[in-house]
Structures are given as C-alpha cells and as structure tokens.
Amino acid sequence: MMRFLLLFSRQGKLRLQKWFTPMTEREKKKITRDMTTMVLSRQPRSCNFLHWKDLKIIYKRYASLYFCLAIDNQENELIALEVIQRYVELLDKYFGNVCELDIIFNFEKAYFILDEFLIGGEIQETSKQMVNRSIEASDMLQEGDSSEWFEVELFG
Amino acid sequence: MPAPIRLRELIRTIRTARTQAEEREMIQKECAAIRSSFREEDNTYRCRNVAKLLYMHMLGYPAHFGQLECLKLIASQKFTDKRIGYLGAMLLLDERQDVHLLMTNCIKNDLNHSTQYVQGLALCTLGCMGSSEMCRDLAGEVEKLLKTSNSYLRKKAALCAVHVIRKVPELMEMFLPATKNLLSEKNHGVLHTSVVLLTEMCERSPDMLSHFRKNEKLVPQLVRILKNLIMSGYSPEHDVSGISDPFLQVRILRLLRILGKSDDDSSEAMNDILAQVATNTETSKNVGNAILYETVLTIMDIKSESGLRVLAINILGRFLLNNDKNIRYVALTSLLKTVQTDHNAVQRHRSTIVDCLKDLDVSIKRRAMELSFALVNGNNIRGMMKELLYFLDSCDPEFKADCASGVFLAAEKYAPSKRWHIDTIMRVLTTAGSYVRDDSVPNLIQLITNSVEMHAYTVQRLYKALLDDISQQPLVQVASWCIGEYGDLLVSGQCEEEEPIQVTEDEVLDVLEGLLVSNLSTPVTRGYSLTAIMKLSTRFSGVNRIKKVVSIYGSSIDVELQQRAVEYNALFKKYDHMRPALLERMPIMEKTATNGPTEIVQTNGETEPSVVEPKHLPPVTQPANQANDLLDLLGGNDVVPVIQTTMPTKPASAGGELLDLLGDLSLSGGPATAPASSVPTSQPSFLLDGLSSQPLFNDIAAAAIPPMTAYNKNGLKIDFTFERANPNPNVAVITIHASNSTEADMTEFVFQAAVPKTFQLQLLSPSSNVVPALNQGTVTQVIRVLNPQKQQLRMRIKLTYTLKGSPVQDLAEVNNFPAQSWQ
Numbered sequence: 015m016m017r018f019l020l021l022f023s024r025q026g027k028l029r030l031q032k033w034f035t036p037m038t039e040r041e042k043k044k045i046t047r048d049m050t051t052m053v054l055s056r057q058p059r060s061c062n063f064l065h066w067k068d069l070k071i072i073y074k075r076y077a078s079l080y081f082c083l084a085i086d087n088q089e090n091e092l093i094a095l096e097v098i099q100r101y102v103e104l105l106d107k108y109f110g111n112v113c114e115l116d117i118i119f120n121f122e123k124a125y126f127i128l129d130e131f132l133i134g135g136e137i138q139e140t141s142k143q144m145v146n147r148s149i150e151a152s153d154m155l156q157e158g159d160s161s162e163w164f165e166v167e168l169f170g
Numbered sequence: 171m172p173a174p175i176r177l178r179e180l181i182r183t184i185r186t187a188r189t190q191a192e193e194r195e196m197i198q199k200e201c202a203a204i205r206s207s208f209r210e211e212d213n214t215y216r217c218r219n220v221a222k223l224l225y226m227h228m229l230g231y232p233a234h235f236g237q238l239e240c241l242k243l244i245a246s247q248k249f250t251d252k253r254i255g256y257l258g259a260m261l262l263l264d265e266r267q268d269v270h271l272l273m274t275n276c277i278k279n280d281l282n283h284s285t286q287y288v289q290g291l292a293l294c295t296l297g298c299m300g301s302s303e304m305c306r307d308l309a310g311e312v313e314k315l316l317k318t319s320n321s322y323l324r325k326k327a328a329l330c331a332v333h334v335i336r337k338v339p340e341l342m343e344m345f346l347p348a349t350k351n352l353l354s355e356k357n358h359g360v361l362h363t364s365v366v367l368l369t370e371m372c373e374r375s376p377d378m379l380s381h382f383r384k385n386e387k388l389v390p391q392l393v394r395i396l397k398n399l400i401m402s403g404y405s406p407e408h409d410v411s412g413i414s415d416p417f418l419q420v421r422i423l424r425l426l427r428i429l430g431k432s433d434d435d436s437s438e439a440m441n442d443i444l445a446q447v448a449t450n451t452e453t454s455k456n457v458g459n460a461i462l463y464e465t466v467l468t469i470m471d472i473k474s475e476s477g478l479r480v481l482a483i484n485i486l487g488r489f490l491l492n493n494d495k496n497i498r499y500v501a502l503t504s505l506l507k508t509v510q511t512d513h514n515a516v517q518r519h520r521s522t523i524v525d526c527l528k529d530l531d532v533s534i535k536r537r538a539m540e541l542s543f544a545l546v547n548g549n550n551i552r553g554m555m556k557e558l559l560y561f562l563d564s565c566d567p568e569f570k571a572d573c574a575s576g577v578f579l580a581a582e583k584y585a586p587s588k589r590w591h592i593d594t595i596m597r598v599l600t601t602a603g604s605y606v607r608d609d610s611v612p613n614l615i616q617l618i619t620n621s622v623e624m625h626a627y628t629v630q631r632l633y634k635a636l637l638d639d640i641s642q643q644p645l646v647q648v649a650s651w652c653i654g655e656y657g658d659l660l661v662s663g664q665c666e667e668e669e670p671i672q673v674t675e676d677e678v679l680d681v682l683e684g685l686l687v688s689n690l691s692t693p694v695t696r697g698y699s700l701t702a703i704m705k706l707s708t709r710f711s712g713v714n715r716i717k718k719v720v721s722i723y724g725s726s727i728d729v730e731l732q733q734r735a736v737e738y739n740a741l742f743k744k745y746d747h748m749r750p751a752l753l754e755r756m757p758i759m760e761k762t763a764t765n766g767p768t769e770i771v772q773t774n775g776e777t778e779p780s781v782v783e784p785k786h787l788p789p790v791t792q793p794a795n796q797a798n799d800l801l802d803l804l805g806g807n808d809v810v811p812v813i814q815t816t817m818p819t820k821p822a823s824a825g826g827e828l829l830d831l832l833g834d835l836s837l838s839g840g841p842a843t844a845p846a847s848s849v850p851t852s853q854p855s856f857l858l859d860g861l862s863s864q865p866l867f868n869d870i871a872a873a874a875i876p877p878m879t880a881y882n883k884n885g886l887k888i889d890f891t892f893e894r895a896n897p898n899p900n901v902a903v904i905t906i907h908a909s910n911s912t913e914a915d916m917t918e919f920v921f922q923a924a925v926p927k928t929f930q931l932q933l934l935s936p937s938s939n940v941v942p943a944l945n946q947g948t949v950t951q952v953i954r955v956l957n958p959q960k961q962q963l964r965m966r967i968k969l970t971y972t973l974k975g976s977p978v979q980d981l982a983e984v985n986n987f988p989a990q991s992w993q
Contacts, residue, residue, distance in 0.1 A: 061495035092460035133329040134297040139359040
C-alpha cells in the first residue's frame, strides 16, 4: 500500500499532505521535514527512487511542485510513478493546465480529487473519466445546496 | 458582526506577508475570529471557517480547536458541510483522539444515505482513518455495500473492507461471501479494488489462499481478465500510452504471484499468459516496463518452467541497457534477488552489470557493486577484480568499506595464484587502507602466513608501502606484523618475485620506531610495532638497539605498551633462554570463515561451498589423563608426559589471538622455570597453534641427519626422520613414519611419546589413525622437540592400535637417536 503522499514547493513549503496510516502531528512534521530535505537535495538527473527506513520513496518534479509518494518495500516502483502521473493528469483535467497556484488556492479540491482516486493507500478507480465525472457531480451537489450561502463562490 | 472573510481572501492575504512574524500575526488574528465564531455556534459560516483552519493547519499552525467543529459539519444535512467536515476529520482527527469515536454514528447514518456521494464520503473516510473500534462497529455496513450493484459504491466498499481487515484481521471471514462474484464485474474500478481485496485476504490467511486456489478457481478467472485486457483493442477510458489499464494488469499479476507461489497447478495455469505479457508488452514507455517488471517478479517467484525464467532474466538484461535510470535501478535490484537461484542466466549479463559501476547515480552504483560481487567466480576473477579495484579507487567513501571487504572475500575464494592474491591485497590496502574493516587485519595476517613461498615478496612490498605512507592503520598493522615476522628475509634480500631491495637492519628498525612515535599511529598500531621490534631481536644480529627501545617503553603512559615493554624486558633479562622459542616463526594457521559485504550465500551454479571448510584432519583426542597414565606406567619422575595436541577450536581471528598469545605471556616469574617441571597442558600450546602433519620447514642442510628406526615389533615399524626447524637450532623436528607389514589394517592407531624434563615436546596430529596392511601406506606424525640444553635425546613411546578386532598396546624406549639430532 501507499503510506503517504506529500506535495511541496522547491522552497519546501507544503501544499498537500495525505497520510494513509495513523501518525501523531509530531511524526508527520518530522517525516515532512525529512522528505523535503532528502528530495530537494537530490541531484537533478538521479533516479526517482529512494530508500528511507523500510519504505521506498518515489518522487517526481512537475514544474515547481515535488510529488513525493511513499510505498511499502514490496510494491512496484515503476507503477507508483504512473500513480503520480495519473494524479497530475486528473488535476490538470479539472483545473485546466494546472499550476502550483491552483493547488494553493483550491487545496480542498485537490484533496477531493485525490479521494476519488485513492482510498486507504490503494487505487479505487483506474478510469480518468470516471474520477472526473464523480468530482463534477459532487460539485453540482454543492451548488444545489439550498442556501444562498452555498454557491460555488463560497470558497472565494 | 461582519461575515468572516472568504477562504481565498485569507489565502491571498497570508501570502502577502513578508516575514514569518507578519504571517504569524495574521494567522493569530484570524484564528481568534474563527474561535469566537465557533463559540457563537454559527451554522452558516462554520464550513468557511473550518476550511480556513485547514489551510492554516497546512502551514504548520495548530488547529485542534476545530476538531469538534468538523464533527458538527459531518452531522449537517448540507453536502458542502459534509464534504469539508469529512476532509477536516481526515486531516485533524486520527484514532489517537477520543473525539474521533463520535464520528461513528454519523458515518453509520451516512453509509445509508440516499445520495451516493454522501455514502462515498463516509466510505472514504472510514477506509482512510477508521480505528479498530469504528471498523468493528461498521463492518456490517461495509459488507452490505460490498454487495450492492452500484459500482461507484462497491469499489469504495471493497477498499474499505481492505482497511477493516488490516485493522481487525479477525473480521476477514465475514467478507468472504461477498467476494464470490466480484470478479465478474465489468467495471474496472470494482475489478481493481476487488483484486486488492482478494490479495489482502490471500496474503493474510493461508486458508483463504488455498480456498481461493481450489474452490473459487481464482487463477483461471484472473487469467481470463488479463487476457482480455491485452487482446482487447483501444479503450479510451483506460488507455495509458497504448496499454489498457496498466494498474489493473499490475495488480492481477501480483495476485497471480501469490496464488502461484509453491503451487505447481496454479503456476502451470498461468504460464501462457505470463509468456504472452512478457513478449507482447510495449516497452517504449515507463508504463509498459512497469508491467514487465511485475511480470518478471511473478515469473521468478512461482514455479515457472525454465524457459520462462530465462525469458524473465533476459528482460532484466534488456532493462539494464535502457536509457531510463529508474529502469536500470529496478533491473539491478531484481537481478540481485535472482542471482542465487538463476546464477548462470544472470552471468550472461555480467559485462552490462559491470558497466553500471560507472553510472553516475549512487543507488545504481551500489546495486551494481553488490551484484558484481555475487557474480565473481573462478573463471572471471581476474577481469572482475580489475573492474572492482578500479571502482574501489574512484568510488565514494560510503562504498569503500563494503567494497574492500568484498574484494578480500572474492580474492580468498577464487585467487588464481598466491602472488595475485597478495598483490590484490596490497592494492586494496594502499588505495583504501583506512576503510578496511577491523577484522580484515587478522584475516590478512593469517593469509600471508599461509602463503609460505611469498613471505619475502610480501614483506618487501609491505615495507615499501610503509615508506610511502603510514597513515592507513590497517596497512600499517599488517606491515609491521610482517616485518616483525619476516624481517630476516627482508634484510637478506631474498625476494624472488621482484627485484630485491637493499635494506639494513637499522633502516627497518627506523621505520618501526617511527611508527611508535608518529601521531598518526593508533594505540593498537603502536602495540603491533613494538611487538614487531621485539620479534626482530631473534631475527636480526644486533640486539642492543632493540633492548634500548623496549626498555624506554617500559615507562610509557599507554598501559598496553607499558605492559608489553615490561614483559619483553623481562624476556631479555631473566628469560633470555626462552626468547628464541617464544619469538620464533609462526606456523601455518587454520583458515576460518570470513564474512563479506553481502550476507547472501554465494553459489556458483554448481554448488561450491561458500564457507571455506577447515582442512579435514582425523580427530585425535588425547585428554590429559591418558598422558598421566603414561607417567604412571613408566613410573619414573624424570619423564614428563606430553599432551598431544587435540584438534583445537580455531582461533576466531588468528592474527589477533597470536598477538594476544605473545602479549599475554605470563612470565610470572618464579619457579624453576625449568619449563618442564610441571607441565600444564597449556604450555605446549604457545609453541604451536596450527595443525599440520607436514613438517613446517624443511631445512635441506639438516637432511644430513640420518633417519632411524625407533620401533619394530609385531609387524609395526616406526621410523624417525629429522629436520631442523629454521631459524631455531634448538628445535628438532621429527617425523614418525608408521608402517604395517601384517595382513590386516591397524585401526585406531595412536602414538604417544614422553621425554625427560629438560626437554619440551609437542606432538602434532597424525595423518591418519589407520595404518594400512602390507605396507601399502604409512601414517606420519610430526614431533617437535625443544632441547635448549642440548642434552642427549631420549624418548619413551607408547603405541596402541586394534588389529583384527583385538586391541594391542606396547611401550618402548628410544635411545638410539643420532647425535646430530640433539647437538
């Protein structure tokens, strides 16, 4: 299974954190620090795989964002790269040419999309269209909420 | 009270902060506003406020006061509230908080909600962070949803079930019925999550595994699905670079691996599909290689036929040539796992693997190094070692220790010649000498000792290396030991292998003394050099300088050095007659097993034992009491029994122990150190530790001593031949040759000897304890006699053996030793 997924900028600022096993705030902060240090110090053309404790760390940079995915030791690293790629494509479809700012200002949407793609550290849907349709339908539900306060504009 | 600012507004504002302090101030202000809004139980803006809180939480600020608010949001009827509420719960709550249990009821209600997206939220949250208690409470609901026809919910329920099983394994059984027709779904989401669920169950329970193998016939179903994926045409919904649903393919391959492991039938059923996937998958992109990788792992793990295994290894071989680093890395890791079982197949890719040593990526280099060591064998040792030594020269320090150990291990196992072996060791010591492991030093010393004909060459090379550089401690330690041991060969210029250098005794002592005073030397190294200097006192002609050095260090601050020096001093003063025997040449030592950098057992296709077996000598045990019997029988006090050496337990680190032997020599003064007064069983052991039935030093000059027959009775004849141990003229080496002229073999043959008190005698192990009949062979055994007082040699011998089933015993005295043997 996947253990955690972190998104951070080149300056090490956290943009998204999804944890699939229970951990204290302190542990999460420490791991985040470790990951950012390790990944940001890698040589530009190294391979995308690292070993950290008993986990494999798969990382990939897209524009100004680093995607850092931790998997169990017996998982397939190459397909993990595809998982990251798929998530980026989902974001891209939703936001239209997604960039870091989209994720900063719409972080809750990034989480919603992730939660339609993965559950409990496993993939729940392998079809891009299905994920997108679910998100759109959920967004419509939000609009349909019968109060003037709950238009899509609520989140500004 | 103005409406709380919108989320995006807040984000924008916070991002304008120029300093950490400014940001903190904004955050605190907003948190205060949010807190008062929470206190007022404001339903309208709760959602907005919690969202803002989540943003600030991501920046690293505390947000625990929002936990209860998340619960209120979850309980709300509005979808927007629930969405944010559940997100907040997943981010802020975890099973360590008691608060999270309050969610259980809400989740239960939402699992039965009329809107599937609400049900979805509940399933997702439960599947991500449900605690064991929650899982127990809600497992029934999940199981119900696992049977629904709504594929959107069914896939989420499957992963929720996986989480439940991980948290509460005992609940696995209850999900079994629902799995019955999971795989007949067309929906890929459901298929994928079902495969994950089945995998989890099979991995956790052997009973489940065999149930799925036999009763459910899972393998054929999976094969069918996989086949459809490969054969079907382009499917826009699941296509990734021309491959249909790679995620599902990989998951199926993994489940097949578990089902096929150790099971012939299952393995056979999947052979074809594996071959198909292996040959048809497009390899130009990462996604295709991901599938191939999984396929290879599966082939190697199940009971596949050899053709398929070769195919798998060849795929890995192709991976090694791929431009993509990730693929090369993955290939090396997999090859490392398969190198034991499919050694020959991996050997074919050796040159590619060796090329990876030059890769720029650190992870790849390490894997390549480990794999290279695993591939070294008798045939490729020269070539491989050249590459590995080159790697050792240029690699990062983090690799050097492991690489050096690996080189030593490989050289020990496969060295084509002793000279090559010594040269290789020298190369490692001089290029990576500071990185070799501590246990290498005694191992190397043992190795050098055993390469008898290379002593002169070795000591010369080591001496020259010392002249260049004394900073690398392992090199210095080995070198000082060798100089102490073979210094006589060094100054006599006896080297055959290369041009002998001209070195005087003083120059050698200069170097050794230099080590003693140098700041670069560790205390251990100083110990080595002091002992070496001492040993040279019996090998060099001039002793005064050595005496001076030794006496100086008698007052050294270093306690270890001081003790050694004091004892050596004592050796010069009161025990000078013992000095030659104590400091004489070390015998050949038994080899011990050594460890390499990788713990994997290295086989070479055909079974070659990875651990060097000790020379197999027939066990002969002569406990002390038997010797006492000898004494009793002989009756006299003037004869002292000698304990025959038993097969000793090998010294774990020969060099170190040898050092200890000399260092711990208890010269507790005193008694009649007529060393033969009372012979404690330990005493002979310091003369010799090794086992060898061959005489150690054949001095050709001593062939002048004629052999003699010591005993000849009842068909048993015992001859003595003599050599003089070099360089100590007080030690005579006698080899007994026992032959049997009767018609039957003499079995359980034991030879014992006793000598007068002024002598010391040691018996090595015999070549065998069966003397073959009709003179078809001899049993030989070596006796070493120390005769410092040059008295006439006398000996009493006792012989025991079994002939034609009856035991025979005899005693005899041997008085006819030739004069040269003891003069």
